[in-house]
Amino acid sequence: MPRSAEVIRQWNVLRELEASRRATISGLAQKMDVTTRTIRRDLEALQVAGFPIFDELVDGKRFWKLDTKPFRKLGGEGETSLSLPELYALYFSRVLLEGLAGTLFKINLTSAFNKFEAVLTPGIRTFFEKLPNVLQVKAGRAKKGLGGKLDKTIARLIDATLLRRQATMHYHSLSSRRMKDYLVEPYRLLHFQGGLYLFAYVPEYKEMRTFAVERIKRLSLLQTTFKPSQKLSLELFAHSLGLNQGPPQRVEVEFAPKSAPYVREVKWHASQRAVDQPDGSLRLSLNVCVDQPLRNWILSFGANAHVVAPKGLATEIAAEFVRARARYDSGPGKH
The missing domain is CATH 3.30.70 (Alpha-Beta Plaits)
Known part of the structure; x- marks a missing residue:
């Protein structure tokens, strides 16, 4: 049997234990279409990994349960506590960080994920690490690695956006194929298909424009602040398949x-x-x-x-x- 099939089956055993509150070995074997011996091995492997699985005798019948209390400290009590699928989804979403390569967002999120992983036992982390080999996230049309050199630029753009400060930038325009200088009023940063973009108002042209952050060669924040003159929708470019605006x-x-x-x-x-x-x-x-x-x-x-x-x-x-x-x-x- 392929190793991936074993891991997926064990994951389904965990899901079943969580959903049904308790289950018998024979019942699990029937649902997974395997022998009771296989289920016993699965339960033992999951226990060794650190999943809080235990058995109890009820009216002479032995049931197996998953104690979800250890995972509640990652969320909260009741409906706010993390379920197993949510726990794994959060762990697996680390793969999506590759789309933020070379940005401060990745640095901060990586730090947050490291703290999250520290709550999990080594065995659980090892078990989860086997699952991404079965699943794959394809970025698709992602930008080439931007590198750490953009960190300062992104940090300044975040400051400019939050503090409403005007900025000057030396920018490589693809349309004109030359370097241009702009005075901009930053409104929002957008992450799209592996690239980071600045949506800003350009006073010289009296219009909003979109700039690729990796093509900003030099950026300086001014002491001059601005009052937003443009009202942005909660979701920019809602009517475009890309990063454009226009009537639908x-x-x-x-x-x-x-x-x-x-x-x-x-x-x-x-x-x-x-x-x-x-x-x-x-x-x-x-x-x-x-x-x-x-x-x-x-x-x-x-x-x-x-x-x-x-x-x-x-x-x-x-x-x-x-x-x-x-x-x-x-x-x-x-x-």
Whole structure:
């Protein structure tokens, strides 16, 4: 039997003991579809790991229980105490810290996780460490490691945001491909797809702009404070699949049967509505702004995606494929 299957089964034994309050070895064996001997070994292994499992005799019948009191100090009493799934979810979420590499957030969260782990027995930590080998978190389109050099920049941005202080920065603009100097009023820091972004008001242009923190080459905080002139929603860029703002439109995209299962199981946007078609295709509607992240998302499906509405977006996507075809036709190796 694969080692991962054993660990998962033991985890399910723990879940069952927590959910049912108490259980018999024969009952656990039946639910796990294994022998009673295997369950006995599992219970012994979990006890050795440090899980507070004990047995008691009730009316001549032996039951096994999981004492959850040791975990309550991590949360509180009653509904605020941590359950086993919550305990593991918190432990496993350390993997997500890789998305914050090179930031003060990672340093502080790592310190907090170290204190949390100290409450767990070495055996429980070892048991939990086996489970991430079964599960995997894929960051996807994450930025390259930013390195510790940004720590001071991020710390200053946090101060500027909290204290409402204006700042000057030397910034590398990708659109103009040159270094530019800005006077900014920082409003918020955002973490998105492995990158950290500054959302700030630029008085010179009288508008809000988004800056990639790793492209801030120099940052200085001024003594001048500012009074926020812009009202921000609780969730920025709510109508975009990326980091853009704009009025939402109803967008409908039909996906071929080949891509339909994948599209159906992912939550792309809070507004999405999916309707299965008789031929196995899927029509997805979203209320989003028509921006480059949306175009890139549609183009990523190639011929398996067809824009139904709006017509202007459909024309843009079709034209992009025509340009791609022309580039292939005139590319290297063509005579």
